[in-house]
Each structure stands twice: as C-alpha cells, then as structure tokens.
Amino acid sequence: MLPVNDTAPPPAPAADRLVEATRELLWERGYTGTSPKAIQQRAGAGQGSMYHHFTGKPDLALAAITRTAEELRALADGLLSGPGTAVERVTAYLRRERDVLRGCPVGRLTQDPEVMADPVLRAPVEQTLGWLRVRLAEVLAEGRANGELPPSVDPSGTAATVVAVLQGGYVLARAAGDTAPFDQAVTGLITLLAPPA
Amino acid sequence: MLPVNDTAPPPAPAADRLVEATRELLWERGYTGTSPKAIQQRAGAGQGSMYHHFTGKPDLALAAITRTAEELRALADGLLSGPGTAVERVTAYLRRERDVLRGCPVGRLTQDPEVMADPVLRAPVEQTLGWLRVRLAEVLAEGRANGELPPSVDPSGTAATVVAVLQGGYVLARAAGDTAPFDQAVTGLITLLAPPA
Numbered sequence: 001m002l003p004v005n006d007t008a009p010p011p012a013p014a015a016d017r018l019v020e021a022t023r024e025l026l027w028e029r030g031y032t033g034t035s036p037k038a039i040q041q042r043a044g045a046g047q048g049s050m051y052h053h054f055t056g057k058p059d060l061a062l063a064a065i066t067r068t069a070e071e072l073r074a075l076a077d078g079l080l081s082g083p084g085t086a087v088e089r090v091t092a093y094l095r096r097e098r099d100v101l102r103g104c105p106v107g108r109l110t111q112d113p114e115v116m117a118d119p120v121l122r123a124p125v126e127q128t129l130g131w132l133r134v135r136l137a138e139v140l141a142e143g144r145a146n147g148e149l150p151p152s153v154d155p156s157g158t159a160a161t162v163v164a165v166l167q168g169g170y171v172l173a174r175a176a177g178d179t180a181p182f183d184q185a186v187t188g189l190i191t192l193l194a195p196p197a
Numbered sequence: 198m199l200p201v202n203d204t205a206p207p208p209a210p211a212a213d214r215l216v217e218a219t220r221e222l223l224w225e226r227g228y229t230g231t232s233p234k235a236i237q238q239r240a241g242a243g244q245g246s247m248y249h250h251f252t253g254k255p256d257l258a259l260a261a262i263t264r265t266a267e268e269l270r271a272l273a274d275g276l277l278s279g280p281g282t283a284v285e286r287v288t289a290y291l292r293r294e295r296d297v298l299r300g301c302p303v304g305r306l307t308q309d310p311e312v313m314a315d316p317v318l319r320a321p322v323e324q325t326l327g328w329l330r331v332r333l334a335e336v337l338a339e340g341r342a343n344g345e346l347p348p349s350v351d352p353s354g355t356a357a358t359v360v361a362v363l364q365g366g367y368v369l370a371r372a373a374g375d376t377a378p379f380d381q382a383v384t385g386l387i388t389l390l391a392p393p394a
Contacts, residue, residue, distance in 0.1 A: 029310065030308075030310070032229065032230070033229065033310065103308075107365075107368050107372070108308060110368050110371040110372045111227075111300075111305060111308035111368075111371070113226065113227070113230065116371060122372075122374075125372050126372050126373055126374070129368075129369060129372045129373070130372075130373065133369075133378070150392055152388055152392040152393050153388065153389070154384070154385060154388060156381060157381045157382070157384045157385030157388065158385040158388070158389070159385070160366075160369060160378050160381035160382035160385055161362055161381075161382045161385030161386045161389070163365065163369060163382070164361065164362045164363075164364075164365030164366045164368070164369055164378075164379075164382035165358055165361045165362055165365055166361075166365060167361075167364070167365030167368040167369065168304075168360065168361030168362055168363060168364030168365030168366070168368070169357075169361045169365070170365075171304050171307050171308075171326075171361070171364040171365070171368075172326060172330075172357060172360060172361055172364065174307040174308070174313060175304070175307045175319075175322050175323050175326045175327075176323055176326070176327065177319075177323070181330070181357050181361075182361075184353060184354045184357035184358075185354070185357040185358045185360070185361035186358075187351070187354045188351060188354030188355040188356075188357055188358035189358045189389075191349055191350065191351060191354065191355070192350070192355070192358070192386075192389040192390065193389065195347055195349040196349050
C-alpha cells in the first residue's frame, strides 16, 4: 500500500533553506545588516551545516542574489514575450503585482556599499538590470516598427526610462510609506507612452 | 590700515563642521554605517564638543538631513521657478548637474532601515520628495493649460514619473558603475514629454 499523502511536505534540504533565509534577510535588512547567525536561525540550520554547504556569507549571498535575479528575469520575460501588442506587454510588465513597500530585491542591492564593492556580488545585479533594459528595448523597437509608438521614441532610452520609473517608484513609495506614488509614477509613464486617443 | 585679505579663512565653528561631516558620511556610508567617532574625526571635533552641541547621532543626523533637504529644495525651486516654458524648466531640472554615481543624498536615505524606522529622521525625506512632486505638478499643469503638453497629461502622475526617473536613474547608474543609464533614462523621458516636431 502506498503511503497516504496527508502529511506535511518533507522539510527542504538545509542548503536550500539557507539560501531562502539569506534571500529574505537581504531583502529585509540588506547585506551589511545580515549576519551568518541570523541566517542560521532563520533557516533552522546550524553553523556546521552552513559551512558544509557554503564557504561563508559572501558565497551564500551570491547563491541568494543569483536565485532572486533568475526569478525576476523569468517573470519579466514571461510578460514581455507573452501575448499582446508591444505597448500591452510593456504595460503588463509595469503593472505586474509587486511588493512595492519592500522594494525591488535586486535594485535595492545597489544601495548596499558592501555588495557594490564586491565585483562577484555586484555582477548579477548589473547583469539583471542590463538584461532587462535590452529586452525592453527589443519590445519597444517592435512597437516603433509597427507604428504603436512614434518614430521619435528611442528604444534604448525609453527602456532605461521604464526601468528607472519602477526603481524610482519604489523610492517614492518608501519615502511616503504608501504605494500610491509608485502607482502614480507608473500610470504617468503609461499615459506618456500611449496617450489615450 | 586695514588687514590684508591674504590669510586662510577662519575655520568654521565646530557645530557647523560636525553637521557638514555628518552630511558627507550619510551620503557615503548611510546612517547605520556612520559612527559618532567617524563624525568627530572627519569634523576635527572632540566628543565633548559633539555632545555640547548635539544630544547624539540622531540629533546630528536630523540637522544634516534637514540642511541637505533645504539645499535640494532651493536648487529645484530655482530651476522650476526660473525663466522659460514649463517644458524647458522641467527639462532644466532633469538635466541639472548631478553627482550621479553617489546618488541622491535625500532619496538614498529611503534605503536606510534605521532612518525609515525613525519618524523624526524620516519626516524631512518624505516632505522633500512630496514637495518636489507638488511643485513639478504645478509646472506641468501650467504646461498643459498653455498647450505645451497634451490634455491627456495628468500633472500629478507625470510629476511622480519625473521624480521616479531621477531616483531610478541613480539606481541604474550604480548598478552599471556608469552614468550613461541615468542620462538615457532622462533623455527617454524628455522625448516622451516633448516629442521632437
């Protein structure tokens, strides 16, 4: 007889729990504010387990940042390569559900001096935001080619504007303690990109 | 005979040097990364002098943040209330010289958990970014009323977009280690606001 499937799922392996705990702590407290001890406590893993799987905090942080960056990229690409016109896809990407007051888990790392000073930790941050600008520029170029956007639109420049509005929208929302300025900034950009007829 | 004016200027009073040192350190290292000792060293002031003038690090930080916020506000208002059409004034504000790789000395504080958790330190950050959005909305409303901007432009929404592009442009520049994405994001926005004829 097969075992009945009514028990709790087995706990994730320790290495996985350590990476997940690091992701959460990086988002909440930043790199400098995240201690190895806090990671072990959140993961329910001991110091021996941590150093069995990872050489230390930078190694764990790299695994955490890489996983977060891959998720964000897959999510963005799903929307930008999905159905709809170019403007609809950019709008879907701008409007996707976000945890606005926590900010962007990748973009926030640019404000962490220790992450920016370490070329290994900084690489996935730079690559993810760079990839996003290139992918958005491709979609905006499509929209210009098919007449959705005016010929004056420069795809690379506008792509940088789109990413900046999101990253800056998080800053405004945190300053205000309210998601409204983020939504206003996004709506303002969409109105400029595609003025109502 | 009057004294000849060829000597070095007298040193600034200690209270002033302490505030300036705190401003620099907040910008470079953030609040959490700034110790009272580092402030005293940079200011060339002793611990006794510091606690004679200020109750402690939060009190000094408030003086430093308030002074920075007042400067930014005066600079923005000078450009937004200066000569030129509405679009020219918003463009002048977007294009003003900035220390892009160091980021916005006010906006960066939103990424500092200790500053955001203290209502007294957070207030000048919230007020400065809020004031900027209101002032930009006034100028954009002027531009809409006189036909420079299309009727579809919502002044408040577009004002949030303008501030977000600047704050997010700093994030992109830091991620890339290069000011180019900041300039691209600003140019992209200006092209959307005022398409070349």
